[in-house]
Amino acid sequence: MSNVEGSPDAARSQALVDGYYTDPERRPSFVRDMFNRSAQHYDLVNQLFSLGSGAWYRRFCLRQAGVGPGMLVVDVATGTGLLAREALALAGDRSTVIGADVSEAMLAIAQRNLGIPVIQATAEALPLVPGIADFVTMGYALRHMADLNTALGEALRILRPGGAIVLLEMSAPRNKFARMLATLFIGLVLPGLSLLITRDARARTLMQYHWQTILNYMPPDVVMHVMRDNGFDSVTCKSYLDLFHHYIGRKPL
Numbered sequence: 001m002s003n004v005e006g007s008p009d010a011a012r013s014q015a016l017v018d019g020y021y022t023d024p025e026r027r028p029s030f031v032r033d034m035f036n037r038s039a040q041h042y043d044l045v046n047q048l049f050s051l052g053s054g055a056w057y058r059r060f061c062l063r064q065a066g067v068g069p070g071m072l073v074v075d076v077a078t079g080t081g082l083l084a085r086e087a088l089a090l091a092g093d094r095s096t097v098i099g100a101d102v103s104e105a106m107l108a109i110a111q112r113n114l115g116i117p118v119i120q121a122t123a124e125a126l127p128l129v130p131g132i133a134d135f136v137t138m139g140y141a142l143r144h145m146a147d148l149n150t151a152l153g154e155a156l157r158i159l160r161p162g163g164a165i166v167l168l169e170m171s172a173p174r175n176k177f178a179r180m181l182a183t184l185f186i187g188l189v190l191p192g193l194s195l196l197i198t199r200d201a202r203a204r205t206l207m208q209y210h211w212q213t214i215l216n217y218m219p220p221d222v223v224m225h226v227m228r229d230n231g232f233d234s235v236t237c238k239s240y241l242d243l244f245h246h247y248i249g250r251k252p253l
């Protein structure tokens with residue numbers, strides 16, 4: 001199996017998400033606009049989505065990967081800072097957790113809530129010097145990347161040798177029954193609930209788009225191949241409910 005271009009699953013994941021935009025070139029601006037428009041609702045919708053376990057799970061994954069005091073963590077696609085918040089709790093120093101994101105509205109919330117340095121940048125072009133990071137983390141954003149190979153290449157570039165990438169992502173369960181349940185809950189109930197609670201159609205669109213991208217996303221074995229093809233070694237993946245996936249990869253020494 002080769003990189004994104006060589007994998008049918010990966011290619012499908014990088015293709016259009018039906019009904020949201022008609023030209024792949026429009027994807028980055030569509031994603032940025034969608035998160036800019038729905039930033040104010042993101043934390044609430046996320047609470048619903050994870051049934052309140054989001055912070056616990058994020059910290060658990062970071063701790064398992066070895067994030068600890070004094071380490072420099074670059075949280076790519078940091079959004080409102082939900083993963084960065086947990087990195088900060090483990091690293092312990094505001095100046096050593098940096099958040100990067102393409103959406104200025106999401107970043108403004110992260111900065112207000114956490115007081116960490118933030119950079120408006122795409123994962124595919126990070127304005128950071130090579131080898132500075134002990135960890136590059138990315139929560140629930142792989143499936144939004146316009147160019148996954150370039151984003152992983154950037155992560156590898158800014159990591160120090162021996163540093164690690166930690167990725168949290170979701171994909172639809174392979175078991176038909178589990179997939180049906182997930183479609184019902186994440187694809188139908190949650191968008192409806194989001195609309196009901198926020199009274200804002202943008203929150204519903206965000207949830208609907210989330211499920212479309214999860215449904216289209218590549219399974220864990222393909223993500224692991226793509227990580228290896230982009231230069232990471234010791235790649236592992238732990239999965240929960242065949243829905244939540246926690247990937248770790250190391251930059252070779």
Ligand SMILES: C[S@@+](CC[C@H](N)C(=O)[O-])C[C@H]1O[C@@H](n2cnc3c(N)ncnc32)[C@H](O)[C@@H]1O
Nearest residue numbers: 035077078079082101102103122123139141144
């Ligand atoms: C689902 S949110 C995840 C936020 C956060 N990491 C978390 O764990 O909750 C996805 C974020 O990825 C950002 N994003 C999407 N594509 C991006 C890209 N190519 N480069 C940087 N950020 C991107 C969006 O603006 C959004 O804030």
